[in-house]
Amino acid sequence: MTVNPERRSSASTVAVLGAGSWGTTFAKILADSAAAAGIERSIRLWGRRSEVVDQINTLHRNEQYLKGIALPSSITASTDVAEVLAGAELVVVAVPAQTLRPQLREWKERMPPGAFVVSLMKGLELHSDARMSEVLCEELGIPASRVAVVSGPNLAMEIAREEPTASVVACSDSEAAVWIARNCTAPYFRPYTTTDVTGVEIGGIVKNIIALAVGICEGKQMGDNTKASVITRGLAETSRLTLALGGQAQTMAGLAGLGDLVATCSSPLSRNHTAGRLLGTGLTLEQVTAEMTQTAEGIKSAQAVHELAGKLDVEMPITAAVVAVLAGKLSVDELGPVLLARDLKPEGDY
Numbered sequence: 001m002t003v004n005p006e007r008r009s010s011a012s013t014v015a016v017l018g019a020g021s022w023g024t025t026f027a028k029i030l031a032d033s034a035a036a037a038g039i040e041r042s043i044r045l046w047g048r049r050s051e052v053v054d055q056i057n058t059l060h061r062n063e064q065y066l067k068g069i070a071l072p073s074s075i076t077a078s079t080d081v082a083e084v085l086a087g088a089e090l091v092v093v094a095v096p097a098q099t100l101r102p103q104l105r106e107w108k109e110r111m112p113p114g115a116f117v118v119s120l121m122k123g124l125e126l127h128s129d130a131r132m133s134e135v136l137c138e139e140l141g142i143p144a145s146r147v148a149v150v151s152g153p154n155l156a157m158e159i160a161r162e163e164p165t166a167s168v169v170a171c172s173d174s175e176a177a178v179w180i181a182r183n184c185t186a187p188y189f190r191p192y193t194t195t196d197v198t199g200v201e202i203g204g205i206v207k208n209i210i211a212l213a214v215g216i217c218e219g220k221q222m223g224d225n226t227k228a229s230v231i232t233r234g235l236a237e238t239s240r241l242t243l244a245l246g247g248q249a250q251t252m253a254g255l256a257g258l259g260d261l262v263a264t265c266s267s268p269l270s271r272n273h274t275a276g277r278l279l280g281t282g283l284t285l286e287q288v289t290a291e292m293t294q295t296a297e298g299i300k301s302a303q304a305v306h307e308l309a310g311k312l313d314v315e316m317p318i319t320a321a322v323v324a325v326l327a328g329k330l331s332v333d334e335l336g337p338v339l340l341a342r343d344l345k346p347e348g349d350y
Contacts, residue, residue: 010039011183015088015115017107019047019056019077020294021065021156022120023094028160030092031072032186045077046084053077065294069160082110090183091115096295097123097132104139111140118148118169118180122204123297124304129311131201145173148180149197151204152255153263155270162188168256169193170200192255199247200256203238206305207261208298210234211272212279212322214265216332219280226336230318231265233339237316241305244312272298279325280332302326 016027027043034041047053055061056077060070078084085091091111095103100121111117117140121132130138133147152167159165169184169191171177177193184191194200210231217226238261239252251257264270275296278288285299306323309316321338324330330338 010034010037010041011088011090012039012041013088014041014043014090014092014183015046015084016043016092016094017046017081017084017103018094018120019045019049019052019062019065020094021160022154023092024056024062024066024071025156025160026092026094026120026150026184027075028069028071029184029186029189031074032162033184033189034074035072036185036187041074043072043075044084044088045075046081047077047079050079053079066157066160069157081107085110085112088112088115090118090180092118092120093132093136094120096300097121097297098126098300100132100135101125101139104136108140116146116148116176116180117142118150120150121297122151122201122208123301124205124308126300126304129304129308131198131205133197133201144197145171145176147171147197148177149200149204150180150184150191151200151260153259155263155267157269159189164188164190166190166192166255166259168200168254170197170256171195172197194251194254194256196248196251198245199242199251202242202245202247203252203257203260205297205301206234206238206241206316206319207264208272208296209302209305209319209322210238210261211264211270212276212296212298212302212326213318213335215270215273215276215278216280216322216325216335217276218273219277219282220332220336222336227265230339231261234265234318235261237314237318240314241309241312241316244314271296275299282332285326285328298322299326 014030016023027045030043119132136147148171169177169181181191181193213230214227271294275288302323
């Protein structure tokens with residue numbers, strides 16, 4: 001039975017599924033939020049790899065993903081998902097998008113009843129075109145009012161270093177969004193709330209693809225004019241898809257739209273930007289994948305976004321060009337000329 005989040009006290013037990021850079025960073029946010037409020041909170045982190053889990057428990061570090069960052073002692077880790085989930089009031093999910101559905105099928109029976117679930121994932125499922133919040137609802141059999149999404153300009157290492165940032169908590173239930181936001185408000189992390197789950201998720205998905213394009217431009221040693229043009233027109237096509245799916249235009253002008261896009265397209269800490277830059281230097285997709293230590297979700301989601309745009313008759317030329325590059329149908333040298341060869345039209349046309 002769902003409990004009105006306004007009547008709940010702050011979450012005393014939180015499970016975070018995924019011990020990568022963003023999952024571990026968000027666990028730190030949750031711990032620091034509780035400490036700042038003078039609240040006792042247990043944060044349990046699930047990880048696949050025993051060496052990562054052991055390091056978190058013994059050294060309070062996750063050196064592979066957050067080098068040099070000390071983690072609060074209230075964070076513990078385990079490879080046993082049942083142990084991590086037991087009694088959790090809030091469950092945060094931070095696993096690669098394309099692995100989410102099969103993992104949820106393994107975890108469903110262990111999910112604590114009544115818990116709110118938060119997605120940190122920014123991907124679109126291949127073949128189904130489902131957003132991560134939709135996959136969570138489908139596989140866990142819970143209403144959308146119990147599923148939230150956190151997105152925004154959230155480069156994990158900057159936040160782990162406690163560099164100030166803002167973010168967005170999106171949930172169809174505005175009271176649930178506020179409750180979740182209260183639980184992750186740290187001195188350096190300020191969440192806003194919205195009910196536009198679709199817009200927040202689409203912004204987080206498509207910006208990864210645009211970042212690949214910007215990275216390719218950088219790898220080709222193109223200038224700031226080029227990159228700014230791709231970012232701006234990338235926001236336009238993200239907005240077109242968002243509106244076609246029922247999302248709100250104002251979301252695209254906010255943290256989960258423009259804010260996330262600028263951060264991801266501009267920072268060397270961005271995995272998608274890095275992957276694009278490597279492609280731009282002439283590496284093959286296979287070589288880029290081998291060199292990357294973490295998942296660049298844009299590579300996985302680009303085809304799904306392209307297919308969804310086709311079904312909705314939404315024009316997304318940058319996405320289409322990136323998909324062609326990833327499929328080997330277009331060289332990185334041809335990317336710029338292809339985009340510039342489009343028909344002339346007014347800038348404001350969506």
